[in-house]
Amino acid sequence: MNRILFDKDISSGFSNSKSKGKLPDNLPSPLYLNLGCGHDVRDGFLNIDIYSNDERVINMDVRNLLLPDNSTDLILASDILEHFSHRETASVLAEWARVLKPDGVLIIRCPSLRLQTKAYNTNTWDADIASYMIFGGQTNPGDYHCTAFDETSIKKHLHNAGLEVFSFEENDIPQTEGFINLNMIVKARKLDRSSAIPKADDSAKLQSDTNQMPSLNIVWEGSQFVYNSFALINREHCLNLIKSNVAEITIIPYEKDTFSPEVDPRFSVLSSYDIRYKEERKDEITNLPYVWIRHQWPPKDEVPKGAKWIINQPWEFSLLSKKIVNIFQKADEIWTPSNFSRQAFVDSGIPFNKVQVLPNGINPEIFTPEGNVYKLDTEKRFKFLFVGGTTYRKGFDALIMAYIKAFKKTDDVCLVIKATGAKTYYRNQTMENIIARVQENLETPEIIYIEDDTLTENEISSLYRACDAFVLPYRGEGFSLPTLEAMACGLPVIVTRGGATDDFTTDETTWYINAIKKSIGTNIDGDEMAGETFVLEPDIQELIDTLKHIYNNPEIIFSQGLLASYHARKKWTWNKATLKIISRLDYLYSTNMTEKAQKILTDKNDTYLEICYAEYEFTNNNLEKAEEIYVNTLENDKLNNKFTAHCFNRLAQIAITKNKFLDAYKYIEASKAVEENNPETVYLETFILNAEEKYIEALEKITPIVENWNDFKFNATLGVNLSKYLLQIADTFMLMEEYAEALEVYTAALAKDNYSPEACFGLGVCYKKANVLDEAKKMFEWAITYNPDYELAKKELAELNAQQ
Structure with a gap:
């Protein structure tokens, strides 16, 4: 959600604090989810919301549920679906369906557009009340209703997500005792698909099993074997459409080829669908409906005959030229890869419901953080x-x-x-x-x-x-x-x-x-x-x-x-991007191609994606999950040294937070064995040395790193800056009760990071020890300003205020 903090809690159910609950290590059975729970925290459910003061509420984005596939028995989604953009409805429902078990139940409560418009048309609601009810309370950016549903639309969206509605109820509540929103309650069951999404190594088998009759003829007009982004996008979508085997593809080139399909083994199949070389198809295929998609520059104004015409076009400025507006007005639909482009088209006079955002993607097997490195003629680091x-x-x-x-x-x-x-x-x-x-x-x-x-x-x-x-x-x-x-x-x-x-x-x-x-x-x-x-x-x-x-x-x-x-x-990824195209064509032609295509257009997982996922969990403070993934990835003996050392160092960090110093030491030694000059192993080791009261040894190890930081910083991966290293030295002096030295180093740390709550807190303690209480109070106040959840600083400040 487009959510910002506000000054204080709002009585209508919005909290000012991020929820702090975490998923339990062992998921309950049966598993019930209460999504976007707000103040409606229920026993027996995992209550999920991003903002809440209730410690039972788990911090999680309901658009990206960190739960396994087919794991959940019941989902309650009350007064939440309408808060997401209509562009997200399909993906949100697909995510909820993903975690549901076969035959699992989704219960949705949301406003009924039919009842709302009825209340307005019968003068039960005036325009102000109707606006409040339809568009939301608008107490903050998260309190807007972005999408409206009626019985037909909600059933269609649920069907597309693989859910079957078995109960639909509208609550036409009399408005005689105050205005109450008019809702629908929809119950849907996840269909039990006998064929699950295939594993990567099953794709060849699946290809042979899907030689079904195509649902549509797609003519794709645009360059293929040319070095520009238009051709790249055309290739990726055409390859995926051919691979999915849900439509008959005909490729019409736009520019003269500048390279051969032989440069990449994947490209050879495209030639067989090129209109210049393509074999004739049976009448039962050629008699299917046609859609003509053009993705080229400049756009042509020739209207295709006998086909729905779609123009796929990016745009870089705030408005179109009048010439292009005239072309676009003739097309049946306009696709564009970004919301910025879409806004330019709408602002130029193209009807808003004619313009759809269908994004681009990347090939995750080529664009990875690990692989060959281009040789650059430089010694700069x-x-x-x-x-x-x-x-x-x-x-x-x-x-x-x-x-x-x-x-x-x-x-x-x-x-x-x-x-x-x-x-x-x-x-x-x-x-x-x-x-x-x-x-x-x-x-x-x-x-x-x-x-x-x-x-x-x-x-x-x-x-x-x-x-x-x-x-x-x-x-x-x-x-x-x-x-x-x-x-x-x-x-x-x-x-x-x-x-x-x-x-x-x-x-x-x-x-x-x-x-x-x-x-x-x-x-x-x-x-x-x-x-x-x-x-x-x-x-x-x-x-x-x-x-x-x-x-x-x-x-x-x-x-x-x-x-x-x-x-x-x-x-x-390109797979996800093409699936959105197929889904849009399903909508336009009332076909069901997406259900078949999504079983084929699947992205492979790999070790480096898992490491990135572990990093995501670590930065979101989900340390148990991060630890599990880091450990699993280290079982791959093909990791390069930098990634291996990083995983060991992250595991050492996690162990230190748990006061498991023996485990931390084991990981630090493993990291040193991979990369000798990594400064972060020294940084982490000082935590252990301080715990063992080996303060001098800790200072002797970390001080050379700080003194030569400009050499070491280019090898660092944990995101620990120089200020944190200085904090570690200052903390060591504090443990030694050398407060004057600690004060000096905390001051240096704050100079490197002006918004460090830890440096402010350390300075506050030093000033308190020196009985400079006004300065101590100011430092504790700064610490709380930079970290409102800094409980130690709050405690110290409260004690000072009590003394005064």
């Missing part, structure tokens, strides 16, 4: 990467300006530029002359320029892995595949806020550069626009500061990259 056209729209000039202002030649940093389309689709728009001038200046920081449009996907993925962070301060994007690919390969990203990448980036994986809207007029390259058109102008100073921050704190990169990889490879 930190590398930013830009992939795309060196154009104004991509914000390339802003990046160059920020980079040369942020760094100097002696800094241990390099900007790698992988240019695309300089001689083709971006011809006469690129800034190679700027790059050349910058490189000629002997005082500017290092830049590596790569101009090779023939790199394969495997080579591109190796380039991502050769770098540390991806940066794209764009002014306009329709989706940005390179951003998603970089995330999949384990790179955190720097992108403009407010654009297309908002759809798939997250706060945990991304540094957003704020931007303002900048007018580019009503005419672009000779085309009259639908109105005054805007781009996003990124804040250059913020970009400079962000580049500096990341370079100065490289220890945060690895963990954030794992979270980025997990997010991209788990949720944004």
Whole structure:
């Protein structure tokens, strides 16, 4: 939910505190879930909500239930489904259906649009009451109703999720004693599918079992064997549609091929569906309905005959040109990969219900955090990467300006530029002359320029892995595949806020550069626009500061990259993207292709995805689950040294939090055996030494790391910054009752991290020991400000206030 904290609890059931409950180690049987429970906490249920003051409530997003498939007997979802965007309804219900056992029951209570409109049309409700009831109380951003349902729609959504409605009841409550919302209660049972989603090694068998009659003819018009993103997207969707075997595919090329299908064994099958080489099909197939999908640039205005016409088109600016609006108005439906593009189409006058968001994806078997690494001709240890056209729209000039202002030649940093389309689709728009001038200046920081449009996907993925962070301060994007690919390969990203990448980036994986809207007029390259058109102008100073921050704190990169990889490879794959296309075609043609396709278009799991999942659980403080996954992944003897050491160090961290110092020591020694110069094994070891009261030895081990931090920080993976190392030294002095030394080091730690509650708390204790009570009180107050749940600080502050 789009939820923000508010100043205090709201009487209608919203809490200001994140719920703190966790899943039990052993799930109860039978297992009952109460989703989005609010204050309705029930005995015998696992009560789940993100915000709650009740310690029994488990902190979990109901859109991503951390539960096994087919594990749940009953789900109660009362007054929650309507709070999700209508674009999420299908995925939310599919997630709930996933965890239900066959014949498990889902009970939904939500407003009945039929009864609500009836109450308004009969003047039982006036417009104000109707608005309140239909659109929600709106006490905070999570209290909005985003979707409405009636009997037909809710049954359709549940059916598509694999659930059969067996009870439907509407509560037409008289409004004579106060206004009460008019709800429906729907009970549905999960159908017992005899054929479960196949395992990866069953896919070949499944292919031979699904030679059923296709449901539809799909004509896909667009380039295939060309080096650009349009062709890449066409290939991936066509390959998946062919593989799913639910429709008859005909491919119509748009541009002349620039490479052979032989570059990738996967591509050979595409030629047999190319209209130039395709064999004739039987009449029973050619007589099926046709849909004609065009994904190309520029879009054609020729209306296909005898077929529903769909245009699949990204867009980068706030409005379309009038020429394209005229073309789009003729099509039956418009698909676009981002909400940003969709808004541009709607704002340009395209009917909102004609435009659907169908996103792009990545191949999780190619774009991974582990694999071959591209050889870069540099000795610099930190590398930013830009992939795309060196154009104004991509914000390339802003990046160059920020980079040369942020760094100097002696800094241990390099900007790698992988240019695309300089001689083709971006011809006469690129800034190679700027790059050349910058490189000629002997005082500017290092830049590596790569101009090779023939790199394969495997080579591109190796380039991502050769770098540390991806940066794209764009002014306009329709989706940005390179951003998603970089995330999949384990790179955190720097992108403009407010654009297309908002759809798939997250706060945990991304540094957003704020931007303002900048007018580019009503005419672009000779085309009259639908109105005054805007781009996003990124804040250059913020970009400079962000580049500096990341370079100065490289220890945060690895963990954030794992979270980025997990997010991209788990949720944004081509299989998932194609299934959304098939689902949309099901809706348009009343077919049932998705049910068959989802058994084939499945993503494989692998050890590196599991490590990323463990990192996700660790950062969400689900330490038991994280520990289990880290241990399991270490059974794979093919892990590289960096990932192996990281897993051992995380396990040592978890053991230390449990005061299991023998286990922690075992993991630390295992990590040292893999990577000798990893600073984090020393950091973790000092916790054990302090517990054993070996304070001098702890200081002797950790002090050289701090003194040589600029050398060690590039090898760090746990996200522990210099301030934390200083805190560990200060804590050691505190244990030795050397308060003056502790005060000095806590002050240094706070200087490195101005918002460290631990440093503030340590300073408060030191000042209290020195009887400087006003300063002590101020430090405890700061600690609580930076961490409102800091109980020790609250206790110390309360004691000081009591004394005064």
